[in-house]
Amino acid sequence: MLDEKSIVRGEDGMVYPHEVWKKLLQTGKFSIKSRNTKTENGQQEWVIYELTAEHRKALMERMPKPMQSDSFIAGEKFDGFKTSDINGNKFDLKNTDGKIIVLNFWFINCPPCKAEIPELNELTEAYKENNNVIFIAIALDDRYDLKDFLKTTPFNYNIVNSGRSFAERYGVKSYPTHVVIDKTGTIKFSTLGLATNTIAWIKKSIDESLASN
Template structure:
């Protein structure tokens, strides 16, 4: 069974216990004031860019809104992620020489990736923390997609049929490949989600297991440092 990070579970149950302890309708908004689902609310909470607060002035409902976090708060989340999520002994190691196709039949190998900054996200269908971080990963992809020296990739541990069905209703804006037995043997991924950044010589610059409020912030900081 895949490990789910204790931090995420604690956050999820904390929010649930707060929300359902009150006999009022819960209404969630994004940072622009649009109504969203509870899962979308959790995604923003985990981004580290905002802190939620509740407006329970109404007798019948509680509205959940956002305050932008300061740079100091963001840096604190990043520092915590460095301690709790980074696999330090992988940093500086060379990424295994692999060759694979994404689900659109695009080939990737050492030759095509060498000289590029490579971001890789590992996930599977049904992974709640993977869902929580995906909007932020899509945001980062949109930010960097026009830079020729950055490649975003996604490996799913689910079978191709399940992944294709999932993608019909869930947006992943960057290429998706299936995590094969060969890749599993070479990479040894056993916990999801995992986020990796390789420098232009295909050495690990960032290797993060699990999810925290500093995950996407640290990914973005690392990409900026490598540009």
């Protein structure tokens, strides 16, 4: 059994601290397997290795679908709103005009919210040339705190500050909560919390929405 005392090496042979290999596994980009060798006292050693794109996709597909949020039910119409982000950009989500909207409800002191930011940034990078996909992060925090946080932790969504009223409007109580709204204004996918395949399902939902007529 793997635990905090397990000896886990990288492919370079170096021993990784528990917090390091645990975070790598949580990204879904790495897997772990037992080594043929053991320590002098007979303790099993393990090796953590990066998955290929094909293996990662297969792994994500085998895993259970992330839990749906009770606030956003797939197949229902999204009741949109108007808002502005911390940079003054305005968004009218009452009229998405064929756009795909990707929402993230979060706050600064939420550990899983912060943990997924690097992968969310990779997600926005994948669609940066597509103006039909809009990423909006509804934060509970005020503008000043967000500006300060973003100095050290870049987050490439369009970030809306002081979004507690929006969270309360939809009954969002668990964070992070993600929602993908398709071109017809219908909820395609939602989930709460952070699972290993959360980001993969967000991407899958975006791609399916883009491919639909």
